[in-house]
Amino acid sequence: MGQTLARDANHAHLGYQAEMLSRGLQDRLDQRFAALKHLAGQLGDESGEPAVEQLRANRSLLAHFEGVMVSDAEGRVVADLPEVPGRVGLETAHTEYFQMLRHSPWPYVSRPFVGRASGEPLVLMLVPRFTGEGEFAGVVGGMLNLAHGQFFRSIASLSFEHQGHVAIFTAKGNPLFVPGDLAGAVDDLSRLDPPDFQLALDGWQGETRHELQGDTLLVAYRQVWDADWVVAMMMPGRSVLAPLQAFLKQLWWTWLVAALLLLALTRWWVGRQLAPLHRLEGQIGEVSAGKRQRLLLSTDLQELRQVSATFNRLEHERSEVLHRLREREAFLNAVLGSTPTGMFVANLEGEITYLNPALVAMLGLAPDTTTAAVLERVHEDDREGALDLWQHALARRDDFLRQLRMHDARGELLWLEVHASPVGGGEAPLGIVGVVKDITERRHEEALRRWEAEHDPLTGLLNRRGFERRLEEALADFTKTGTPSALILFDLDHFKSVNDNGGHALGDELLRRLAQVVAWEVRRSDHLARQGGDEFGLLLPSCTLSQARTIAETVRKVVSQVSVSHEGREYFVTASIGLTVFQEGDDAIETVLARADAASYASKRQGRNGVVVHAEEA
Numbered sequence: 001m002g003q004t005l006a007r008d009a010n011h012a013h014l015g016y017q018a019e020m021l022s023r024g025l026q027d028r029l030d031q032r033f034a035a036l037k038h039l040a041g042q043l044g045d046e047s048g049e050p051a052v053e054q055l056r057a058n059r060s061l062l063a064h065f066e067g068v069m070v071s072d073a074e075g076r077v078v079a080d081l082p083e084v085p086g087r088v089g090l091e092t093a094h095t096e097y098f099q100m101l102r103h104s105p106w107p108y109v110s111r112p113f114v115g116r117a118s119g120e121p122l123v124l125m126l127v128p129r130f131t132g133e134g135e136f137a138g139v140v141g142g143m144l145n146l147a148h149g150q151f152f153r154s155i156a157s158l159s160f161e162h163q164g165h166v167a168i169f170t171a172k173g174n175p176l177f178v179p180g181d182l183a184g185a186v187d188d189l190s191r192l193d194p195p196d197f198q199l200a201l202d203g204w205q206g207e208t209r210h211e212l213q214g215d216t217l218l219v220a221y222r223q224v225w226d227a228d229w230v231v232a233m234m235m236p237g238r239s240v241l242a243p244l245q246a247f248l249k250q251l252w253w254t255w256l257v258a259a260l261l262l263l264a265l266t267r268w269w270v271g272r273q274l275a276p277l278h279r280l281e282g283q284i285g286e287v288s289a290g291k292r293q294r295l296l297l298s299t300d301l302q303e304l305r306q307v308s309a310t311f312n313r314l315e316h317e318r319s320e321v322l323h324r325l326r327e328r329e330a331f332l333n334a335v336l337g338s339t340p341t342g343m344f345v346a347n348l349e350g351e352i353t354y355l356n357p358a359l360v361a362m363l364g365l366a367p368d369t370t371t372a373a374v375l376e377r378v379h380e381d382d383r384e385g386a387l388d389l390w391q392h393a394l395a396r397r398d399d400f401l402r403q404l405r406m407h408d409a410r411g412e413l414l415w416l417e418v419h420a421s422p423v424g425g426g427e428a429p430l431g432i433v434g435v436v437k438d439i440t441e442r443r444h445e446e447a448l449r450r451w452e453a454e455h456d457p458l459t460g461l462l463n464r465r466g467f468e469r470r471l472e473e474a475l476a477d478f479t480k481t482g483t484p485s486a487l488i489l490f491d492l493d494h495f496k497s498v499n500d501n502g503g504h505a506l507g508d509e510l511l512r513r514l515a516q517v518v519a520w521e522v523r524r525s526d527h528l529a530r531q532g533g534d535e536f537g538l539l540l541p542s543c544t545l546s547q548a549r550t551i552a553e554t555v556r557k558v559v560s561q562v563s564v565s566h567e568g569r570e571y572f573v574t575a576s577i578g579l580t581v582f583q584e585g586d587d588a589i590e591t592v593l594a595r596a597d598a599a600s601y602a603s604k605r606q607g608r609n610g611v612v613v614h615a616e617e618a
Contacts, residue, residue, distance in 0.1 A: 010218060010235060011207050011209070011218050011220075012207075014207065014218055014219075014220045014233050014235055015206075015207045015220040015222075015233075017220070017233055018166075018220035018221070018222040018231055018232075018233035019222055021166060021222070021231055021233065022222035022223065022224050022231045025168075025224050025227070025229070025231065026224055026225075026226060026227075028151070029109070029125070029224070029226055029227055030226070031064065032064045032065065032125055032142055033107045033125065033127060033226075035061055035064055035142075036061075036068075036107070036125060036126070036127045036140050036141075036142055037107070037127050039054075039055075039058050039061065039068070039140050040127050040128070040129035040130075040140045041129075042054055042058070043070060043129055043137075043140065044129070044130075044131060044132060044137065045129070045130075045131040045132070045135075045137040045138075047070075047072045047078045047079075047138070048078060051070050051078050051079040052078075052079040054079075055068060055070060055079045055080070055081045056081065058081075059081065061081070061142065062081065062082070064142060065125070065142035065143055065144060066122075066143050066144065066145040066148075066149045066150075067080060067081065067082060067084065067142070067143040068080065068081045068140070068141070068142050068143070069081075069087065069140075069141050069143070070129075070138065070139075070140050070141075071092055071098070071138045071139050071141070072137070072138040073135075073136055073137050073138050074093060074138075075091055075092045075093025075094075075095075075098050075138075076089065076090070076091055076092070076093075077089060077090045077092065078138075092139075095110075095113075096110070096111065097110040097111075097124055097126055097139075097141075098139065101126055101127075101128045101139050102128075102136060104128075105128055105130075107125070107126065107127045107226070108125075108126050108127075109123060109124070109125055109126075109226070109227040109228065109229075110123060110124040110125075110126065111123075111170060111172065111174060112146060112170065112174055112176060115143070120145050120146075120147055120148070121145070121146040121147050122143050122144065122145060122146065123143075123144045123146060123176065124141045124142070124143055124144075125141065125142045125143075125144065126139050126140065126141040126142075127139065127140055127141075146176060146177070152168075152176070152177045165233075165234055165235075166231065166232070166233050166234075167231075167232045167234065168229055168230070168231055168232070169201070169229065169230045169232065170228060170229060170230070171201055171202075171203075171228040171229070171230065172201070173201055176229065196208045196210075196219070196221070197232075200221035200223075200230050200232070201230055203223060204221065205221055205222050205223055206220070206221060207219070207220045207221075208220075208221075216236075217234060217235070217236055218234065218235045218236075219232060219233070219234050220232075220233040221233075276304055280295070280304060280307070280308065283295045283296070284311065287315060293315075294312045294315065294316075295308040295311055295312055296308075339356065339358060340358050341358055341435055341436070341437065342356065342358045342359030342362045342363075342435070342436035342437070342438075343355075343356045343358070343359060343433065343434065343435055343436065344356070344359055344420075344433075344434045344436065345431060345432070345433055345434075346371075346420070346431060346432040346434065347431050347432070348394070348422075348429065348431060348432070349394070350371065350390060350391065350394050350432075351370075351371050352369070352370070352371045352374060353431075355367055355369060359436055362408070362414075362436070362438060363377060363406060363408050363409070363414075364408050364409020364410070365377075365409075375387065377406045377407050377408075378404055378405070378406050379404065379405035379406065379407070379413065381405075382404040382405050385402075386402055386404050389402055393420070394432075397422050397429060399419065399420065399421045399422075400418065400419070400420040400421075400432075400434070401417075401418070401419045401420075402417075402418055403415065403416070403417050403418075403439065403443075404416060404418065413440075414438055414440045415438070415439045415440040415442075415443040415444075416436055416437065416438060416439065416440075417436070417437045417439050418434060418435075418436050419434065419435050420432050420433065420434030420435075421433060421434075453465065453466075454466025454469065456529070456530040458508055458511060458512065458530070459511055459512055459515035459516075459530050460515065461515050461519070461528050461529050461530045461536075462527060462528065462529035462530075463529065463530065463531070463532075464529065464531040464532060466529065467527060467529030467531060467537050467539065468589060470527045470539055471487070471539055471589045471592070471593075472589055474539060474541050474582075475582060475586060475588075475589055475592065477541075478582045478586070479586075483541070483542055484542065484543060484544055484545075484581060484582060485539065485540060485541045485542065485543060485581065485582050486539075486540040486543045486544075486545065486547075486548035486551075486579065486580070486581045486582075487537070487538070487539055487540070487579070487580050487581070487582075487592050487593070487595075487596045488537065488538040488539075488540065488548070488551070488552050488555065488577055488578070488579050488596065489535070489536070489537050489538075489577075489578045489593070489596040489597055489599075489600045490535075490536050490538075490555070490556075490559075490575040490576055490577040490578065490600055490603075491533075491534050491535045491536065491575070491576060491600065492514075492534035492536075492559070492573040492574070492575060493573055493574040493575065493576055493604070493608040493609060494571075494572070494573050494574065495507065495510070495534040495573050497571070498510055498564065498571045498573065501566065501569070501571070502564070502566035502567075502571065503566075506564055506566050506571070509564050510562065510563075510564045510571070510573065511530070511534070513562050513564065514559060514562045514573075515528070515530065517558050517559075517561075517562055518536075518538075518555055518558060518559065521551075521554050521555060521558050522538060522540075522551060522554075522555070523540070523551075525541055525542070526538060526539065526540050526541070526543075526551075527539040527541075534573075536575075537596075538551075538555065543581075544581075545579075545581050545613070548579055548581065549579065549611065549613070552577050552579050552611045553611055555575065555577065556574070556575050556577055556609065556610070556611055559573065559574060559575040560572065560573075560574045560575070560609060574608055574609035575609065576600055576601075576603035576604040576608045576609070576610065576612075577599075577600060577603055577610065577611045577612065578595075578596045578597060578598065578599030578600030578601070578602065578603055578612055578614070579596065579599055579611060579612065579613045579614065580592060580595040580596045580599060580613070580614040595614045596614070598614065599612045599613060599614045600612070
């Protein structure tokens, strides 16, 4: 009867555990599908570099997946995270999951497969993405690694009372997660008559009992409908009876109860003999609580009297030291509180223990703000580097000196200079004291000076100095990696007549309009500069010759459309454009500039208002 009741109770409990696990898996799948749908909505019909940038901006998805990929409407992978060599460009149009999503707007979980780029067993969670007009634009997929992924590894750590285990299958019977010690039992499940395992693959949920290899196996099946998975919770019969068998064994060891009673009696007798020690403990507690100044113990035990005298002497010395420390702390608080400079104190583990009023007012913090809360105020681009340097300084007992950005209480960005040093000297410093200076105004002035040094004040474009610096950087990149770039130089035809007839103010207005129009037409990565007078330069990084021809022709057209009016007359100018690309052997920007300049002069000789590619590249 006990065995029957134990089996029935464990059978019901096993079904409850399987139900909880299947619901938990469903919730985790729902969270991941929601994250993928959010990303698909952000992507829209974007592909190429915009899709890559959007994917990088959503690195938080790696908390749910081992990898994320985006494909276009033709099934070609256009972006992945993390970037795995060989994954971008893979063709997935022939896969069953791509065909399913092309004709269905619902999320989908693929069958297990081996990734062609990673070589790992994977399952893909996928959602379709659509254009603004509702047309199919591709898929967004999150990868769950069956061998090493967190999603299934967390299930591997699950074990239930008395050796119970869980296995997960697809509706086709393919194992997704089967612990090694269950492999034999899983093989036997598929050969049972009646075939309960096959019924579970068809959608049945329930509990059953099997006789396998001379033992009873309790099994509970549940469905995870959205993923088309089957959860099988199994418990061997010997595990079910283990508590009952343990109880029966305990009946043979009742003598242990007598032994425990004897031990309790012995402890009571020893306690009576050691009663003076208990009184000593109570008085020590009263001294610690401030209710007593010293120990007063009446006892015949010489050892306890010696302990009492030693404790009283040490307590007196401790009280004097504590009094001196409190005086020093009060003095330090008065000094730090009156200084107008922001200061903080931290322990040797790096935890901030004190903020002076000046620093509290500067950042709008509470005096008891934690280290984590202060770190949250640091700009995200500076946070990781500052934390690494802080930990390095703590480990080496070195000074910490860094300029970083922090948000104050109103959300405004401040530039701060933080200098922290260990105090106390020797090999065991007492702590860390830091000084914080607001250098926001100084940084803004430096940034303005840098901008003015490299930009034309009339048009806001790069000047010759800024343009040549970017040209040197592009040439260095071409020398190292072979990245193609193109250079366009042009000056304005008939510009002198604008200055002569309308004055320099009219000429300046024309230059400003022309700079604005050309800047709108070129790519965001391109660098447009006014090198002086009516001379302009345009650097096209990562640009082939054919692309550069198209851009140069666009620039020529828009320049010819810009005009200014003066005293009823409208003035137009055109551009004589010279084009060249970086070549093998280019070792200085002067070489590239000379080719583009020669092509520009050739354009003037050919009648102006044209684009001429350098003769060696035409």
